[in-house]
Amino acid sequence: MAQLVLLSSEIQPYSLKDDGTFPNNAHLPVLYYEDCLQLPDNFSAGPAIEALFVSNQWGGVWQNGIQTFHHYHSTSHEALGVASGHVNLQLGGPHGVVLELKRGDVVIIPAGVAHCNLDSSTDFSCVGAYPRGQEQYDLLSGEPGERPDADARMSLLALPVIDPVYGTDGPLMNYWVEWRQKV
Template sequence: MDRRVEEYRFEDDGRIPNNPGLPLLYYPRALGEEYRDPGRCRELLRENGWGGAWVNGVFSYHHYHSVSHEVLCIVSGTARLELGGPSGKTFDVEAGDIIVIPAGVGHRNAGSDGSFRVVGAYPPGQERYDIRTGEPGERPGVLENIRRVALPNTDPVFGPEGPLVERWGIRR
């Protein structure tokens, strides 16, 4: 599996808070063929301490999670994902790509082919996620939630020595 990682930081746009301290991590073509089976991908995530795994797509509206980080493993198809909210960046993703989304970072599916499938998961203790859309009334509480979200102990795909551990400054 390829361990190249790209980092992206997004500013708070007044609607989508994004994350003031952690970058979104994009691992292009990092998921080996053997893990593109949703069951095997879920096992890999579980082996690396990430749980609450699900198989589906990505919502077509901008949303974020204020109480959890999230990993998206693209197991089939292609999509255009908008990350960081309406003012963020558009990514053309394909099977094998992995995206680790810090709490608060907006994301949405802006279009995908019919075979697009994702395995998503969360760090330990964060399987209870929320779905926030940037409504004005949710603002004060979500900023505090995002600040309190714990760092994971491991990279969801590469384990304790993976790129996330270094890039997010996880201390052992």
């Protein structure tokens, strides 16, 4: 029976600073785990990615696309695992970096980082999840008046205790703790 297999992945961090509209997160980088999930052809990856995230204490799981407008969450960090197709995901607002995510990739987005689906294949689908205790996320779009309240919520937000892909021995916490100490 086909199953999801974890592969080691070179972690690609992206530091995104406040652009005046979107807070982004100078203290925590976006982490891109390229090709971290081996997904056999004709394998229904969505349920397997959901189960992986849940087994690592990330909840509030959903499977769908990604919003086509720039938005961020001030009450939660977010993991996105690509189950099918591909997407051009812009991070950091309209002038931010663009990643082409494909089936088997995972991106971990810290609270405050704007993200937007610029373009995707017709079969694109991803699984989203949030650290335990942060499943009730907000959806902010950079409107006047969102800040400084959103910034205050982000400053109080706990770090995840488990990597959504690699579990307790995963690199997420090391990257984020080390990054916070640098800033």
